[in-house]
Amino acid sequence: MKSILSYFLIALLFPLLFSCKNEVKENTETAPVDSVAKISEGKELDAKRQKNISSSVVSRAMMTPELSRFVSSAISAGLVDxxxxGGKMxxxxxxxxDAFDAMDSKTKERVYxxxxxASLKQxxxxxxxIGNLDSINLVSSIRNHNGNFKINTMGGTQLNASRDGMDIIFTDANGKKSKLVKSDIKAENGILHVIDAVMGE
Known part of the structure; x- marks a missing residue:
């Protein structure tokens, strides 16, 4: 009788043991695949981040020789990061x-x-x-706003964009004017324009 019971117990337990073994085997086989997928995903995110950095508006400014003062000022002000x-344009x-060199001595002393x-950052x-304003958008916005297009800056000031013949002119709150001398240097997270005067001093 005992031998018969033992036989039935072994017969019942054997499939369970076999299925558990298979489950452990399946888990050990899939775990490395999941790890590889996570590592691969992390590498893709790092590559995307590096691409965003290398093609950002600041990187474009770094590659523009006449903007070295602007770049060094942005680094000093902690704006580069x-x-x-990405995420914003x-x-x-x-x-x-030349525009930075032309600032009056009192302004230079204050911002540097x-x-x-905080003064330099401002x-x-x-x-x-904030946003992506290329020269086409600027020209059409000036035309659609009767020749004067108000632009709100991150500093809380306004620039007024207008036309003088073929030129785009910016005027700050103090009445100081600057001209767009190079436009539409495109970047992954926005666009860079070069102007010939420092605004909002």
Whole structure:
């Protein structure tokens, strides 16, 4: 009787043991595949991030020789990291090196004072706009707004865009004017324009 019971117990347990063994085997076989997929996904995200950085508006400015002062100022002001990331589109009206050199001595002393980085940051933000404004959009917006298109900057100031013949002119709140001298340097996260004066001093 005992031998018969033992036989039935073995007969019942054997399929269960076999199925558990298969389940463990399946889990060990699929685990490495999942790990490889996660690693691959991480590499793709890193590659995408690197692409965004290398083709950002700041990178385009770095490759434009006449904007080296603007780039060094953006680094000093701590703006580079945010302008290199994706997620938002930026339009930058970047003053040339000559434009920075032409600032009056009092303004230079104020914005390049290491103890007052906020002042430099504010000045640069007066040249940055959230959104993607290429020259075609600017021209059509000027025309659609009776010759004067108001642009809100990240610095909380306004630039007025208008036309003077074929030129696009920007006027800040103090009445200072700058001209668009190079346009539509396209980037992954926005667009870069070069202007000939520092605005919102």
């Amino acid at each position: 945010s302008l290199m990331q 930026y339009t930058i009206f970047a003053p040339t090196n 004072n290491l103890a007052n980085v 000045l640069l933000k007066n040249h940055i706009v």
